[in-house]
Amino acid sequence: MDENIQIAESLISKWDSETTANACSTSSLFSGNRQEAKEYLQVIKHLQSAMHYFVAHNPSSHKLVRSQTLMQTAMKRLEKEFYQMLKTNREYLDPESVSTHSYSSRASRASLSDMEDDSEDEFKFTDLKLIADCMIASGYGKECVKIYKIIRKSVVDEALYHLGVEKLSLPVIQKMDWDLLEIKIRSWLHAVKTAFKTLFYGERILCDQVFSASDTTRETCFTEICKEGALTLFAFPENVAKCKKTPEKMFRILDLYEAIADLWPETESIFSFESTSVVRSQAVNSMIKLGEAARTMLVEFEAAIQKDTSKSGLPGGGIHPLTRYVMNYIAFLADYSGSLSDIVADWPLTVSSPLPEAYFGSPESEDNISSPIAIRLAWLILVLLCKLDGKAELYKDVSLSYLFLANNIQYIVVKARTSNLKFILGEEWAMKHEAKVRQYAANYERMGWSKVFASMPENPTAEIPLAKVRNSFRQFNLSFEDACNKQSSWVVPDQTLRDEIKISLAKRIVPVYRAFYENYRVSASREVRFAPDDLGNYLSDLFYGTGGSGSVSSHSSSHSSQRGRNR
Template identity: 55%
Template structure:
């Protein structure tokens, strides 16, 4: 009813009452009616304004209101509607303090119910119609918009980049408007005592978005028995999907939902907590529960790197996990993430322990052809070099793990780098220990060679591979230059022992002073011994292998320096003295360049008999024309 009409009605009734009273009881004094206060007038105005606007948008009394969105039709009128509802709420408080049963209050309550149904409808429409603009990815970009703009500022002349930027700005603008509208409605409904209805709509719609996002990321609930039945290829694919899911969910899905929830329900800490918890808790528990199930499954060293990937994903995202799920009601999510970290740590330690046992148990007695690098060395160093790539998390994983027992290896294998008071980080100690276990195993394998020189060559090859792998990987930073230098010295010692045992007879067959004057008979005897010993050494060692090209060249050069110059000088001084002798070709079988050529053919592992030294009937001229390999 218009304010003027109400006031007229009240005025006339009061006047008639007063007149009748004065005629019937002339002796009683009149009681004046209280004059409306400014507060009364403002209350009436608030109810009158609310009546007009709320009735206009009452979907039950207007087809227009039923099919039209208030916030899409007119933003200014929508804000006016919110203001009217807020004023109506204040008016209702004023009326309750005066008369809790007044008709004005009943009328105001009816208006409030209509207004709340309208806002509830608007809230639902905004959430539903803006799913694309309120998706977590769009919302989460609000917090990183500054970096996005700075990254595109250098390409302002590029039309494509500018168009993409405009598109992003448009999406964010729509997203921001929708978020602002939702917040206005939520604050209005909460302050009016209708927060429950608002929250119910929000939870239903937003939870479906989170659940759908988790499903699309390929995360699903799996039991330990289901995982144990999977082949490794299938499980590895699941883990890869999970790793991507963690990245996306923490950057966009849960981050975006937290931003949206905090913004919409900024007026109430308890409501935004309950909303976010109900929306995200189930999906987050599913996401962070997967690693725990994997960690409990069957273990084998080849799985350790995927397990480490999962550990790294949680560890690197832990600040975000703590920030996004900071509410007390989401403590179970944080707890699940920590539980998964603990289980993954236990799994990694178990698999590394199994790997160590595998090294120790590997005891095949078949020597490697030519003293080359053993498959155990290749596999172990590949494993350890990959393991070193995870040094940032391995320190935490092995931090409280007891050191390996020294009793499992002979005391002679220990050195200062593994002493009890070593300052080396725990992961460096663990990797140094695993290499030590490998070297101990290799030392035992070297004994399987009948030729002692070949056993030293085997140790040379394998230790060289270990050192090279350390130097070329992150093992370098874990073990340090001192460790590398010390083991490089051991490689040189092994190589020197090989050279001494394999070539000492050949070197010893030449005189200490090759320039000394000797008789033709003595020269023939020296040539004969040299030929015999060189043939024997070469035929035995032409099948030997040195895998590392640089080491191969160094070893050949070392042998050549000890052998060829001495032989060259002896050959130049004495070959003419025996040339006039009968059967001189059988005495001087090798020219110095022949010796160098044959040495250059060493350490390639060839078994071709044609590559050996020539027979006694070979021509020196033809031998001298042999090209170097």
């Protein structure tokens, strides 16, 4: 025991900055000869053994007092080394660096024998753990922990500050202009991901490594260093959720919800201590409040559709602004199907009347339409369709009302097929609505071209009296010209639907007219105004909403002049 004390006194005094002015007192014990650092920790261990011996066998011995003095001196030195190591090696100890390296298994079993084998950056972790183990074992754990908490909390707080994390109370957020709050939300979305993927994760690894010898110490340290910052982060979305709820804020609410949900595995893992359960609770509470806000906004969105009060039909029967707005909104909602599925899972749809079975399919169907999110989004589209039915009635021309419905439902189907709605609503839903488009297009043809169809004989190749032939040509000329002129301002924005309607009209009109034309163009030449090939040209000009450019008058006059020159 005497020898242990003598060896300890020699080495500890050598590194005592208060009693000597040699180079060792001002340099770092762990940055130079690592063998000497190993010996320094070893003599402290032996000194502690000597102290235990004298306490048990000769508590009044002056050697015990001498040993205690040496131990205090050694602890001050290790305190200084620990502080300097934490302060000067932030390049290696910042959470991002820690989180991207696999030091945990190495550092958790670090011992004096590992010191020669450590790599340049790895020994920083090992040394911190060895010093912490030594100080805790020597009864100086409080001093070690105090230094660690001060240094590491400043690192975490500084990192959060640079990420733009700030404490914003509910009154401050509620008074904030939405444009500014949206900027804050975008900043938060970046900050929370970085904080959990690198900052808190790296800090948890470092705490677990440095204080692996004491579960209580590592929990206390990590909690005091990171709990406050994590609570500040998770309090922000809850406060945002308590602000005024309008449909246009929905997607930022879902962004916040999705971010917390995506980070939940990290939250549970990093803040797994009992003392950090408040962080987990705050995360859950924020998600609950955000979910409630999203539900409220869905209700408000449906109400906004119902309250649309435009009283005039859209010129040309094109896509109504309400259709564009609602479908763009719902398509964006589909991008958040995962989060929305959670939000509406236990929120059944309640309406005054049951949903039409023809709309949703039979109850036995295994179609995705049975999922809560699919039912919710399909219902919103059904509300839109009901509003469109009402707007179609505003048109004085019935055929234009059918064209309007065909256009708008086509837009709905295309939007569904070209967005994530296709995975939610399913193929059966899309096919049913495509059938509705065809039905309305057929109704448009029947109503809009009925006089043209009626003007042509049922059997154009049969023997028909000349007077009746001439009358048929005259009726066809008038009805075809009237239909083309009247519909020259009508539109079909979707190219596929436009081509389908034109092809269908051409198939019903041109072949019959051609046969009639070929049989009687000579005998009734004065009444013939259109050649069969011209009809397709006139039809091809329709549905662009160009007004006069699609009219027949200019074409027909040109054709008549050409026919006169030919005669």
